[in-house]
Amino acid sequence: MRSSRGISHTHVGSLHAPDATLAVRNARDLYTRRNEGVSIWVVPADAITTSDPDAKGAFFESPAGKNYRHASYYTKSEGVKHL
Amino acid sequence: MTIPPVPYAIDPDNAATVSAEEQQFNDLIAADSRIEPRDWMPDGYRKTLIRQISQHAHSEIIGMQPEGNWITRAPSLKRKAILLAKVQDEAGHGLYLYSAAQTLGISRDLMTEQLIAGKARYSSIFNYPSPTWADMGAIGWLVDGAAICNQVPLCRASYGPYGRAMVRICKEESFHQRQGFEILLELMNGTPAQREMAQDSVNRWYWPALQMFGPPDDDSPNSAQSMAWNIKRFSNDDLRQRFVGMLVPQAEVLGVTLPDPDLRWNEEKGAYDMGEIDWTEFHEVLAGRGPANARRLQRRRDAHDEGQWVREAAAAYAAKQAVKAVA
């Protein structure tokens, strides 16, 4: 669901539908009763490929310890304007 | 999804019986983190959640009926719209919860089957009839009020999909209790007949609403485990006490009397003392001997049976279109 223009779609939930056409409509009726969205995507559950939950250590370990990818790593430039 | 055949270790401190994945589960719970659908979890945790979430979903669906009965007779068009929106929300909440339960490996079809076969439980409050319009007020104020008290802590339940469903539900339900309160307020500011209707309804719903928090703590065998798993955050009695504490000043604003002669402030414990709850009645209704059990289930069964051909048509159409798309 895209909550308003300029915002990415985010996952809001699951639903049942016999086909894609009705899935979009069911999503509209179920998930936008209070103006929550301006755009809907639906994806059949079996079309989703996910990362392996058992391998999550191996999968997501690498970014840890690479603090130099974050601006806050660079403390010496603190106080210098427009950096 | 298949349920992992890992034995559930009784004693998490006994390292010999704790597998690595169980240790990880225990660590996540201890850190007050969240368990997600594809994580390993103990069978007991999975079963408890399936039972609780599906009961909760069934309650939303059966709960549409006592109020649905008044949509066609609502006494003003504004009330009609509000009531319709509220009952419709409950269908939505049922769907959110069925989806959350499905992530644990049970299908919606199976849950539906269990419900209409009378094998699944739902909140026994919905087995009471709603003979007057004031019941729309009392259900909103007392039943939804109690439900909200129960549900708000569930937003932090350790099982991710359940917590997320509850966040959405609680947000949407914030209007449910208020509209009920306002119905009663209008009645209490109205004619003598309207006031009488309101008080009568509060008399009928007060005790069943208190029962919604479940049996007393010393008679609630599953509570301790649910609390250890961070599914449940507060005990039944704590929540009930809290709820009564909120109701008393609200009843004063309404001008209704809460039907408990023993209800009084206890300075020493800083909370209200209250009368004994009739648990015999609670268990009777829970066992299916309430005033409306049969009717509620029959309605659900009829809707399901009479809708069968429609669901088949939609499935057949989808299959034909899929074949066409390939050809």
Place this chain on the structure above:
Amino acid sequence: MSDTIEQDAHGHVDTIQLSAELVEAASVASHDVAEYALWLGDDSLVLAQNLGWWISRAPELEEDIALGNIALDLIGHARSLLHYAGAESGRTEDDLAYWRDEPQWRSAHLFEQPNGDFAHTIARQFIAAHYLFELYSALMQSTDATLAAIAAKAVKEVDYHRDHSIQWVLRLALGTEESRRRMITGLSDLWPFVEELFVDEPLIDRLEGAAVRPSSLRGAVEAAMFPVLAEAELDVPRGFISSGGGRRGDHSENLGPMLAELQVLARAHPGAKW
């Protein structure tokens, strides 16, 4: 831990900007415009009353929600229209909804037809939504600013109702043998009530420019419906045509019981507020 219960409960009441529930009247309607607003308001209210029955009884929970949304839209249209219609005579939307007897209602027979099975409800929705869509599309050009504003809001909502009905007409007609049989029956049971929607009553002559001439809608309504029926491999039903008369207060047998239910509580407490 227990101190957080308080903090949690009721901590999040919506703070969104609320939009207007009703379209505000730009002026007081003349007697004729008020009568015309009753036509439209009664159609919507009667249809919403019918659809409201489905909540907790629909073939799928998803459909409980879909039909509920449609009914809510229609109640909204009815309230705006009755609010406008009543101002001339000093009556509220509820005075009109709850305290008029059957002969004073102006709904067309189509909207009064019972829900029947799901196929009947869909057939009624299919015709009603196509008619309402073309009606409101034209009414947006009304010289009456209030009717034009109500139409501008309603047209978008009935556009979705139209789509909903089309999806189901296709699925029921082309789904299984049973659903096809039921769809054909539903459509042929409801079709006799199409004609009344296009009848020009004398009132219309007095409202040139403000009201939409019903007979002028036939072309557009048929042009939108017929291709869907063709895709659904359904014939346009022929035969019996209902004499109608709803605009003059002559109603089908269904309206009386429906009003009895709609009005029973309000009438038991004259003068009460709710």
